[in-house]
Each structure stands twice: as structure tokens, then as C-alpha cells.
Amino acid sequence: MPLCVYLCYTPGCNTKMDRWMPSADEGAAAEFACPRCGVVMQCAWTGAQMKTPNLKDAAEFKPR
Numbered sequence: 001m002p003l004c005v006y007l008c009y010t011p012g013c014n015t016k017m018d019r020w021m022p023s024a025d026e027g028a029a030a031e032f033a034c035p036r037c038g039v040v041m042q043c044a045w046t047g048a049q050m051k052t053p054n055l056k057d058a059a060e061f062k063p064r
Contacts, residue, residue, distance in 0.1 A: 002027055006041035008034040017041060 001020050004027030008015040015036050021027035024046040031040050 002046050004028070004030070004043055004047075005045040006030075006032055007044045008037065008039055008041045010034065010037050010039050013037045013039070015041070021046070 001022065002024045004019055004021045004024070006017045006019070008017075013034060013036050015034050017032060017035070019027070019030075019032070021030065027046045028043050030043070033039070034041050
């Protein structure tokens with residue numbers, strides 16, 4: 001489930017909004033009105049949630 005980031009590029013507004021979407025394609029196609037000025041925001045980034053690494057699987061850390 002990717003986290004999609006939407007930005008409003010209206011001068012003086014510059015609002016950022018992020019939403020969890022079912023897929024990156026749906027996130028890129030979604031249109032949201034800016035909560036401050038009402039202009040349709042542009043999708044700036046669609047990423048994927050990364051699984052938290054298990055520290056037991058990591059190599060032993062040795063300071064230099």
C-alpha cells in the first residue's frame with residue numbers, strides 16, 4: 001500500500017497532503033482539492049511502504 005504525496009503549487013499556498021492509496025497507479029490518477037485554496041493538487045510522489053527490518057537478521061555492528 002503506497003503512500004502518495006500531493007502538492008499545491010498555487011503561489012502563497014504550497015500545501016502538502018499525503019494519503020495511503022491501494023496502488024501507485026490509483027494514487028497518481030487521484031485528484032484532491034487543496035484544503036486551503038480549492039485548486040486540484042498534483043501528485044508529486046508515489047512510494048511504497050517498506051517492511052521494518054528485523055535487527056536479528058542484521059550483521060553485528062562493530063565500531064571502528
